[in-house]
Amino acid sequence: MARRPTIKDIARRAGVSESAVSFALNGRPGVSDGTRARIRRVAEELGWRPDSAARALSGERVGAVGLVLARPAHTLGVESFFLQLVSGIQEALSAAGTPLLFQVAEDLDAECALYRRWWAERRVDGVLVVDPRTRDPRPALLTALGLPAVTVGDPRPAPPLSSVWADDARAMVQVLDHLAALGHRRIVHVAGLPDLAHTARRIDSLRIEARRRGLRPDEVRSVPTDYSDAEGAAATRRVLCAPRPPTALVYDNDVMAVAGAAVAAGLGIPVPARLSLVAWDDSALCRVTHPRLTALVRDTAGFGRLAAEELLAVLAGGPPRVRQAEQPRLEPRESTAPPPPAY
Amino acid sequence: MARRPTIKDIARRAGVSESAVSFALNGRPGVSDGTRARIRRVAEELGWRPDSAARALSGERVGAVGLVLARPAHTLGVESFFLQLVSGIQEALSAAGTPLLFQVAEDLDAECALYRRWWAERRVDGVLVVDPRTRDPRPALLTALGLPAVTVGDPRPAPPLSSVWADDARAMVQVLDHLAALGHRRIVHVAGLPDLAHTARRIDSLRIEARRRGLRPDEVRSVPTDYSDAEGAAATRRVLCAPRPPTALVYDNDVMAVAGAAVAAGLGIPVPARLSLVAWDDSALCRVTHPRLTALVRDTAGFGRLAAEELLAVLAGGPPRVRQAEQPRLEPRESTAPPPPAY
Incomplete structure (x- = not known):
């Protein structure tokens, strides 16, 4: 050989x-x-x-950045969000000739252990940190290690970390504007994992907006799920079969929205005549269902690209920054209409 | 810091x-x-x-494996196939605590340059090679470099390379068995990129089977595309608007099949009454369209897992091997039925 x-x-x-x-x-x-x-x-x-070993010993940069995903590996294939994000990250990194060291970890502890190890072993120059939590041990660890990092989705990163983020609270207001203008007053948000910071921002935004508009907190509310089609379907069935069911459902991802549409069809509830549906992230799924789903459209690949570019800027000596991604845009399609008059 | x-x-x-x-x-x-x-x-x-630099200089293993994808980064988000494959790869690598060095390259030349560089710089112990081509410069390069590699999708890898592969030819026979049993004799295969080895195997298999069954080569044939929904839709429109259109279409991925179904609907051609549709890879997309699409179901994550496990076995000193993935299974759904009697 x-x-x-x-x-x-x-x-x-x-x-x-x-x-x-x-x-x-x-x-x-x-x-x-x-x-x-x-x-x-x-x-x-x-x-x-000169091999990376020799270059590293001489104090040169390693020339790779890291990404750890603390989710079960088998859930990766479910949502298009993460693939779009990685494709954008790769666009920016490829242009810079920088490979991505990528590993799936079991939980946050395992993720933190990988950061320690990759940094100590000089495997990466910096990391992209995804899925910020409401209580997140990672910023403190990264700061203590001195490992350069850009957080993806945190509007208020702990200094000196950089961040790129999207305004989920404002997006929720857009959704409520659309539904309220149609006349909906009973709205359930089928939310993702509530310990993810962006999910928490959506839940908070819904509550604040409902109060501001004088809607009843028991009729405009969020129910948490794990983002899977199974839990999305179960939550849909539960709220639609309860007394005084909602006239509109807002889903935190495309997979749950499509599963929810199937549940409504199975219960004989026509969309949008008796029930309106909104999906948080647009995808091919939302456009091939009948009716086509009203969805929040955003440039997820562009979001990933922005994050990777920001990390490269930090590694080049740039100052820590907080950059906001383009605002998602609500695209009304066939799944939203005024609620039935009887309600 | x-x-x-x-x-x-x-x-x-x-x-x-x-x-x-x-x-x-x-x-x-x-x-x-x-x-x-x-x-x-x-x-x-x-x-x-001890940092990876010091360990590498001492001749120890680097503890990472590589994957280069020579496709435009923005096409990553289109198909679920690749994400499923990577999720399976990550399952096996995470269990072994081995990170994946991942980079998107512009073309095969850029991919080959990365192999040379990663190997010379001691960034990886081995690589997973995807998208085998009909004329592929990579096996010879990898053998010359002595870089351990497992090819994903090549039934006859150049020794001493290892490979995991799926029997696309046999899967095409299954599809033809299904369609022929329903009575179809005019079948168009909307193929992917013909310089990919697995696409070539599907095209060859269709031609051989058509001849064996006495079907006319101008009525049972493959038309190449780039796998995108746009080209899938264009090819569908072209063949359906030609004289003596096919009564069945077989698509090389889910995205093209769904786009094709939309074209048929737009032309007022009912599925399956006048046109049967088969999608090569099953996905959520195939199950939410109306009618739900007959599809080839396979365990893509399992395929990725097998490939990564094989690479780890090679790195542990195992012999080169060729391993076959589980055979895809055709799942008939609502999009296939006998052709209309008039035809």
């Missing part, structure tokens, strides 16, 4: 000593200019490069 | 010389057992670890 070319290979091919090769390649005195040029030519021919 | 703990930090904290620390941590003589124990305790407290 072939090997990586070594100093020894270069020495043999160039007919010089290994220390001469070392002097030549490290730009140290001890060899003539002619010999240095010849050694460098041979090294080039053999495809030799 | 905090730093990674160094030998110097440990020496200062433990009140010993730097060489004593080096002796103690590298298991060399020169310090007493008591001092060695104390130094190790301090190193532990400070979170010190």
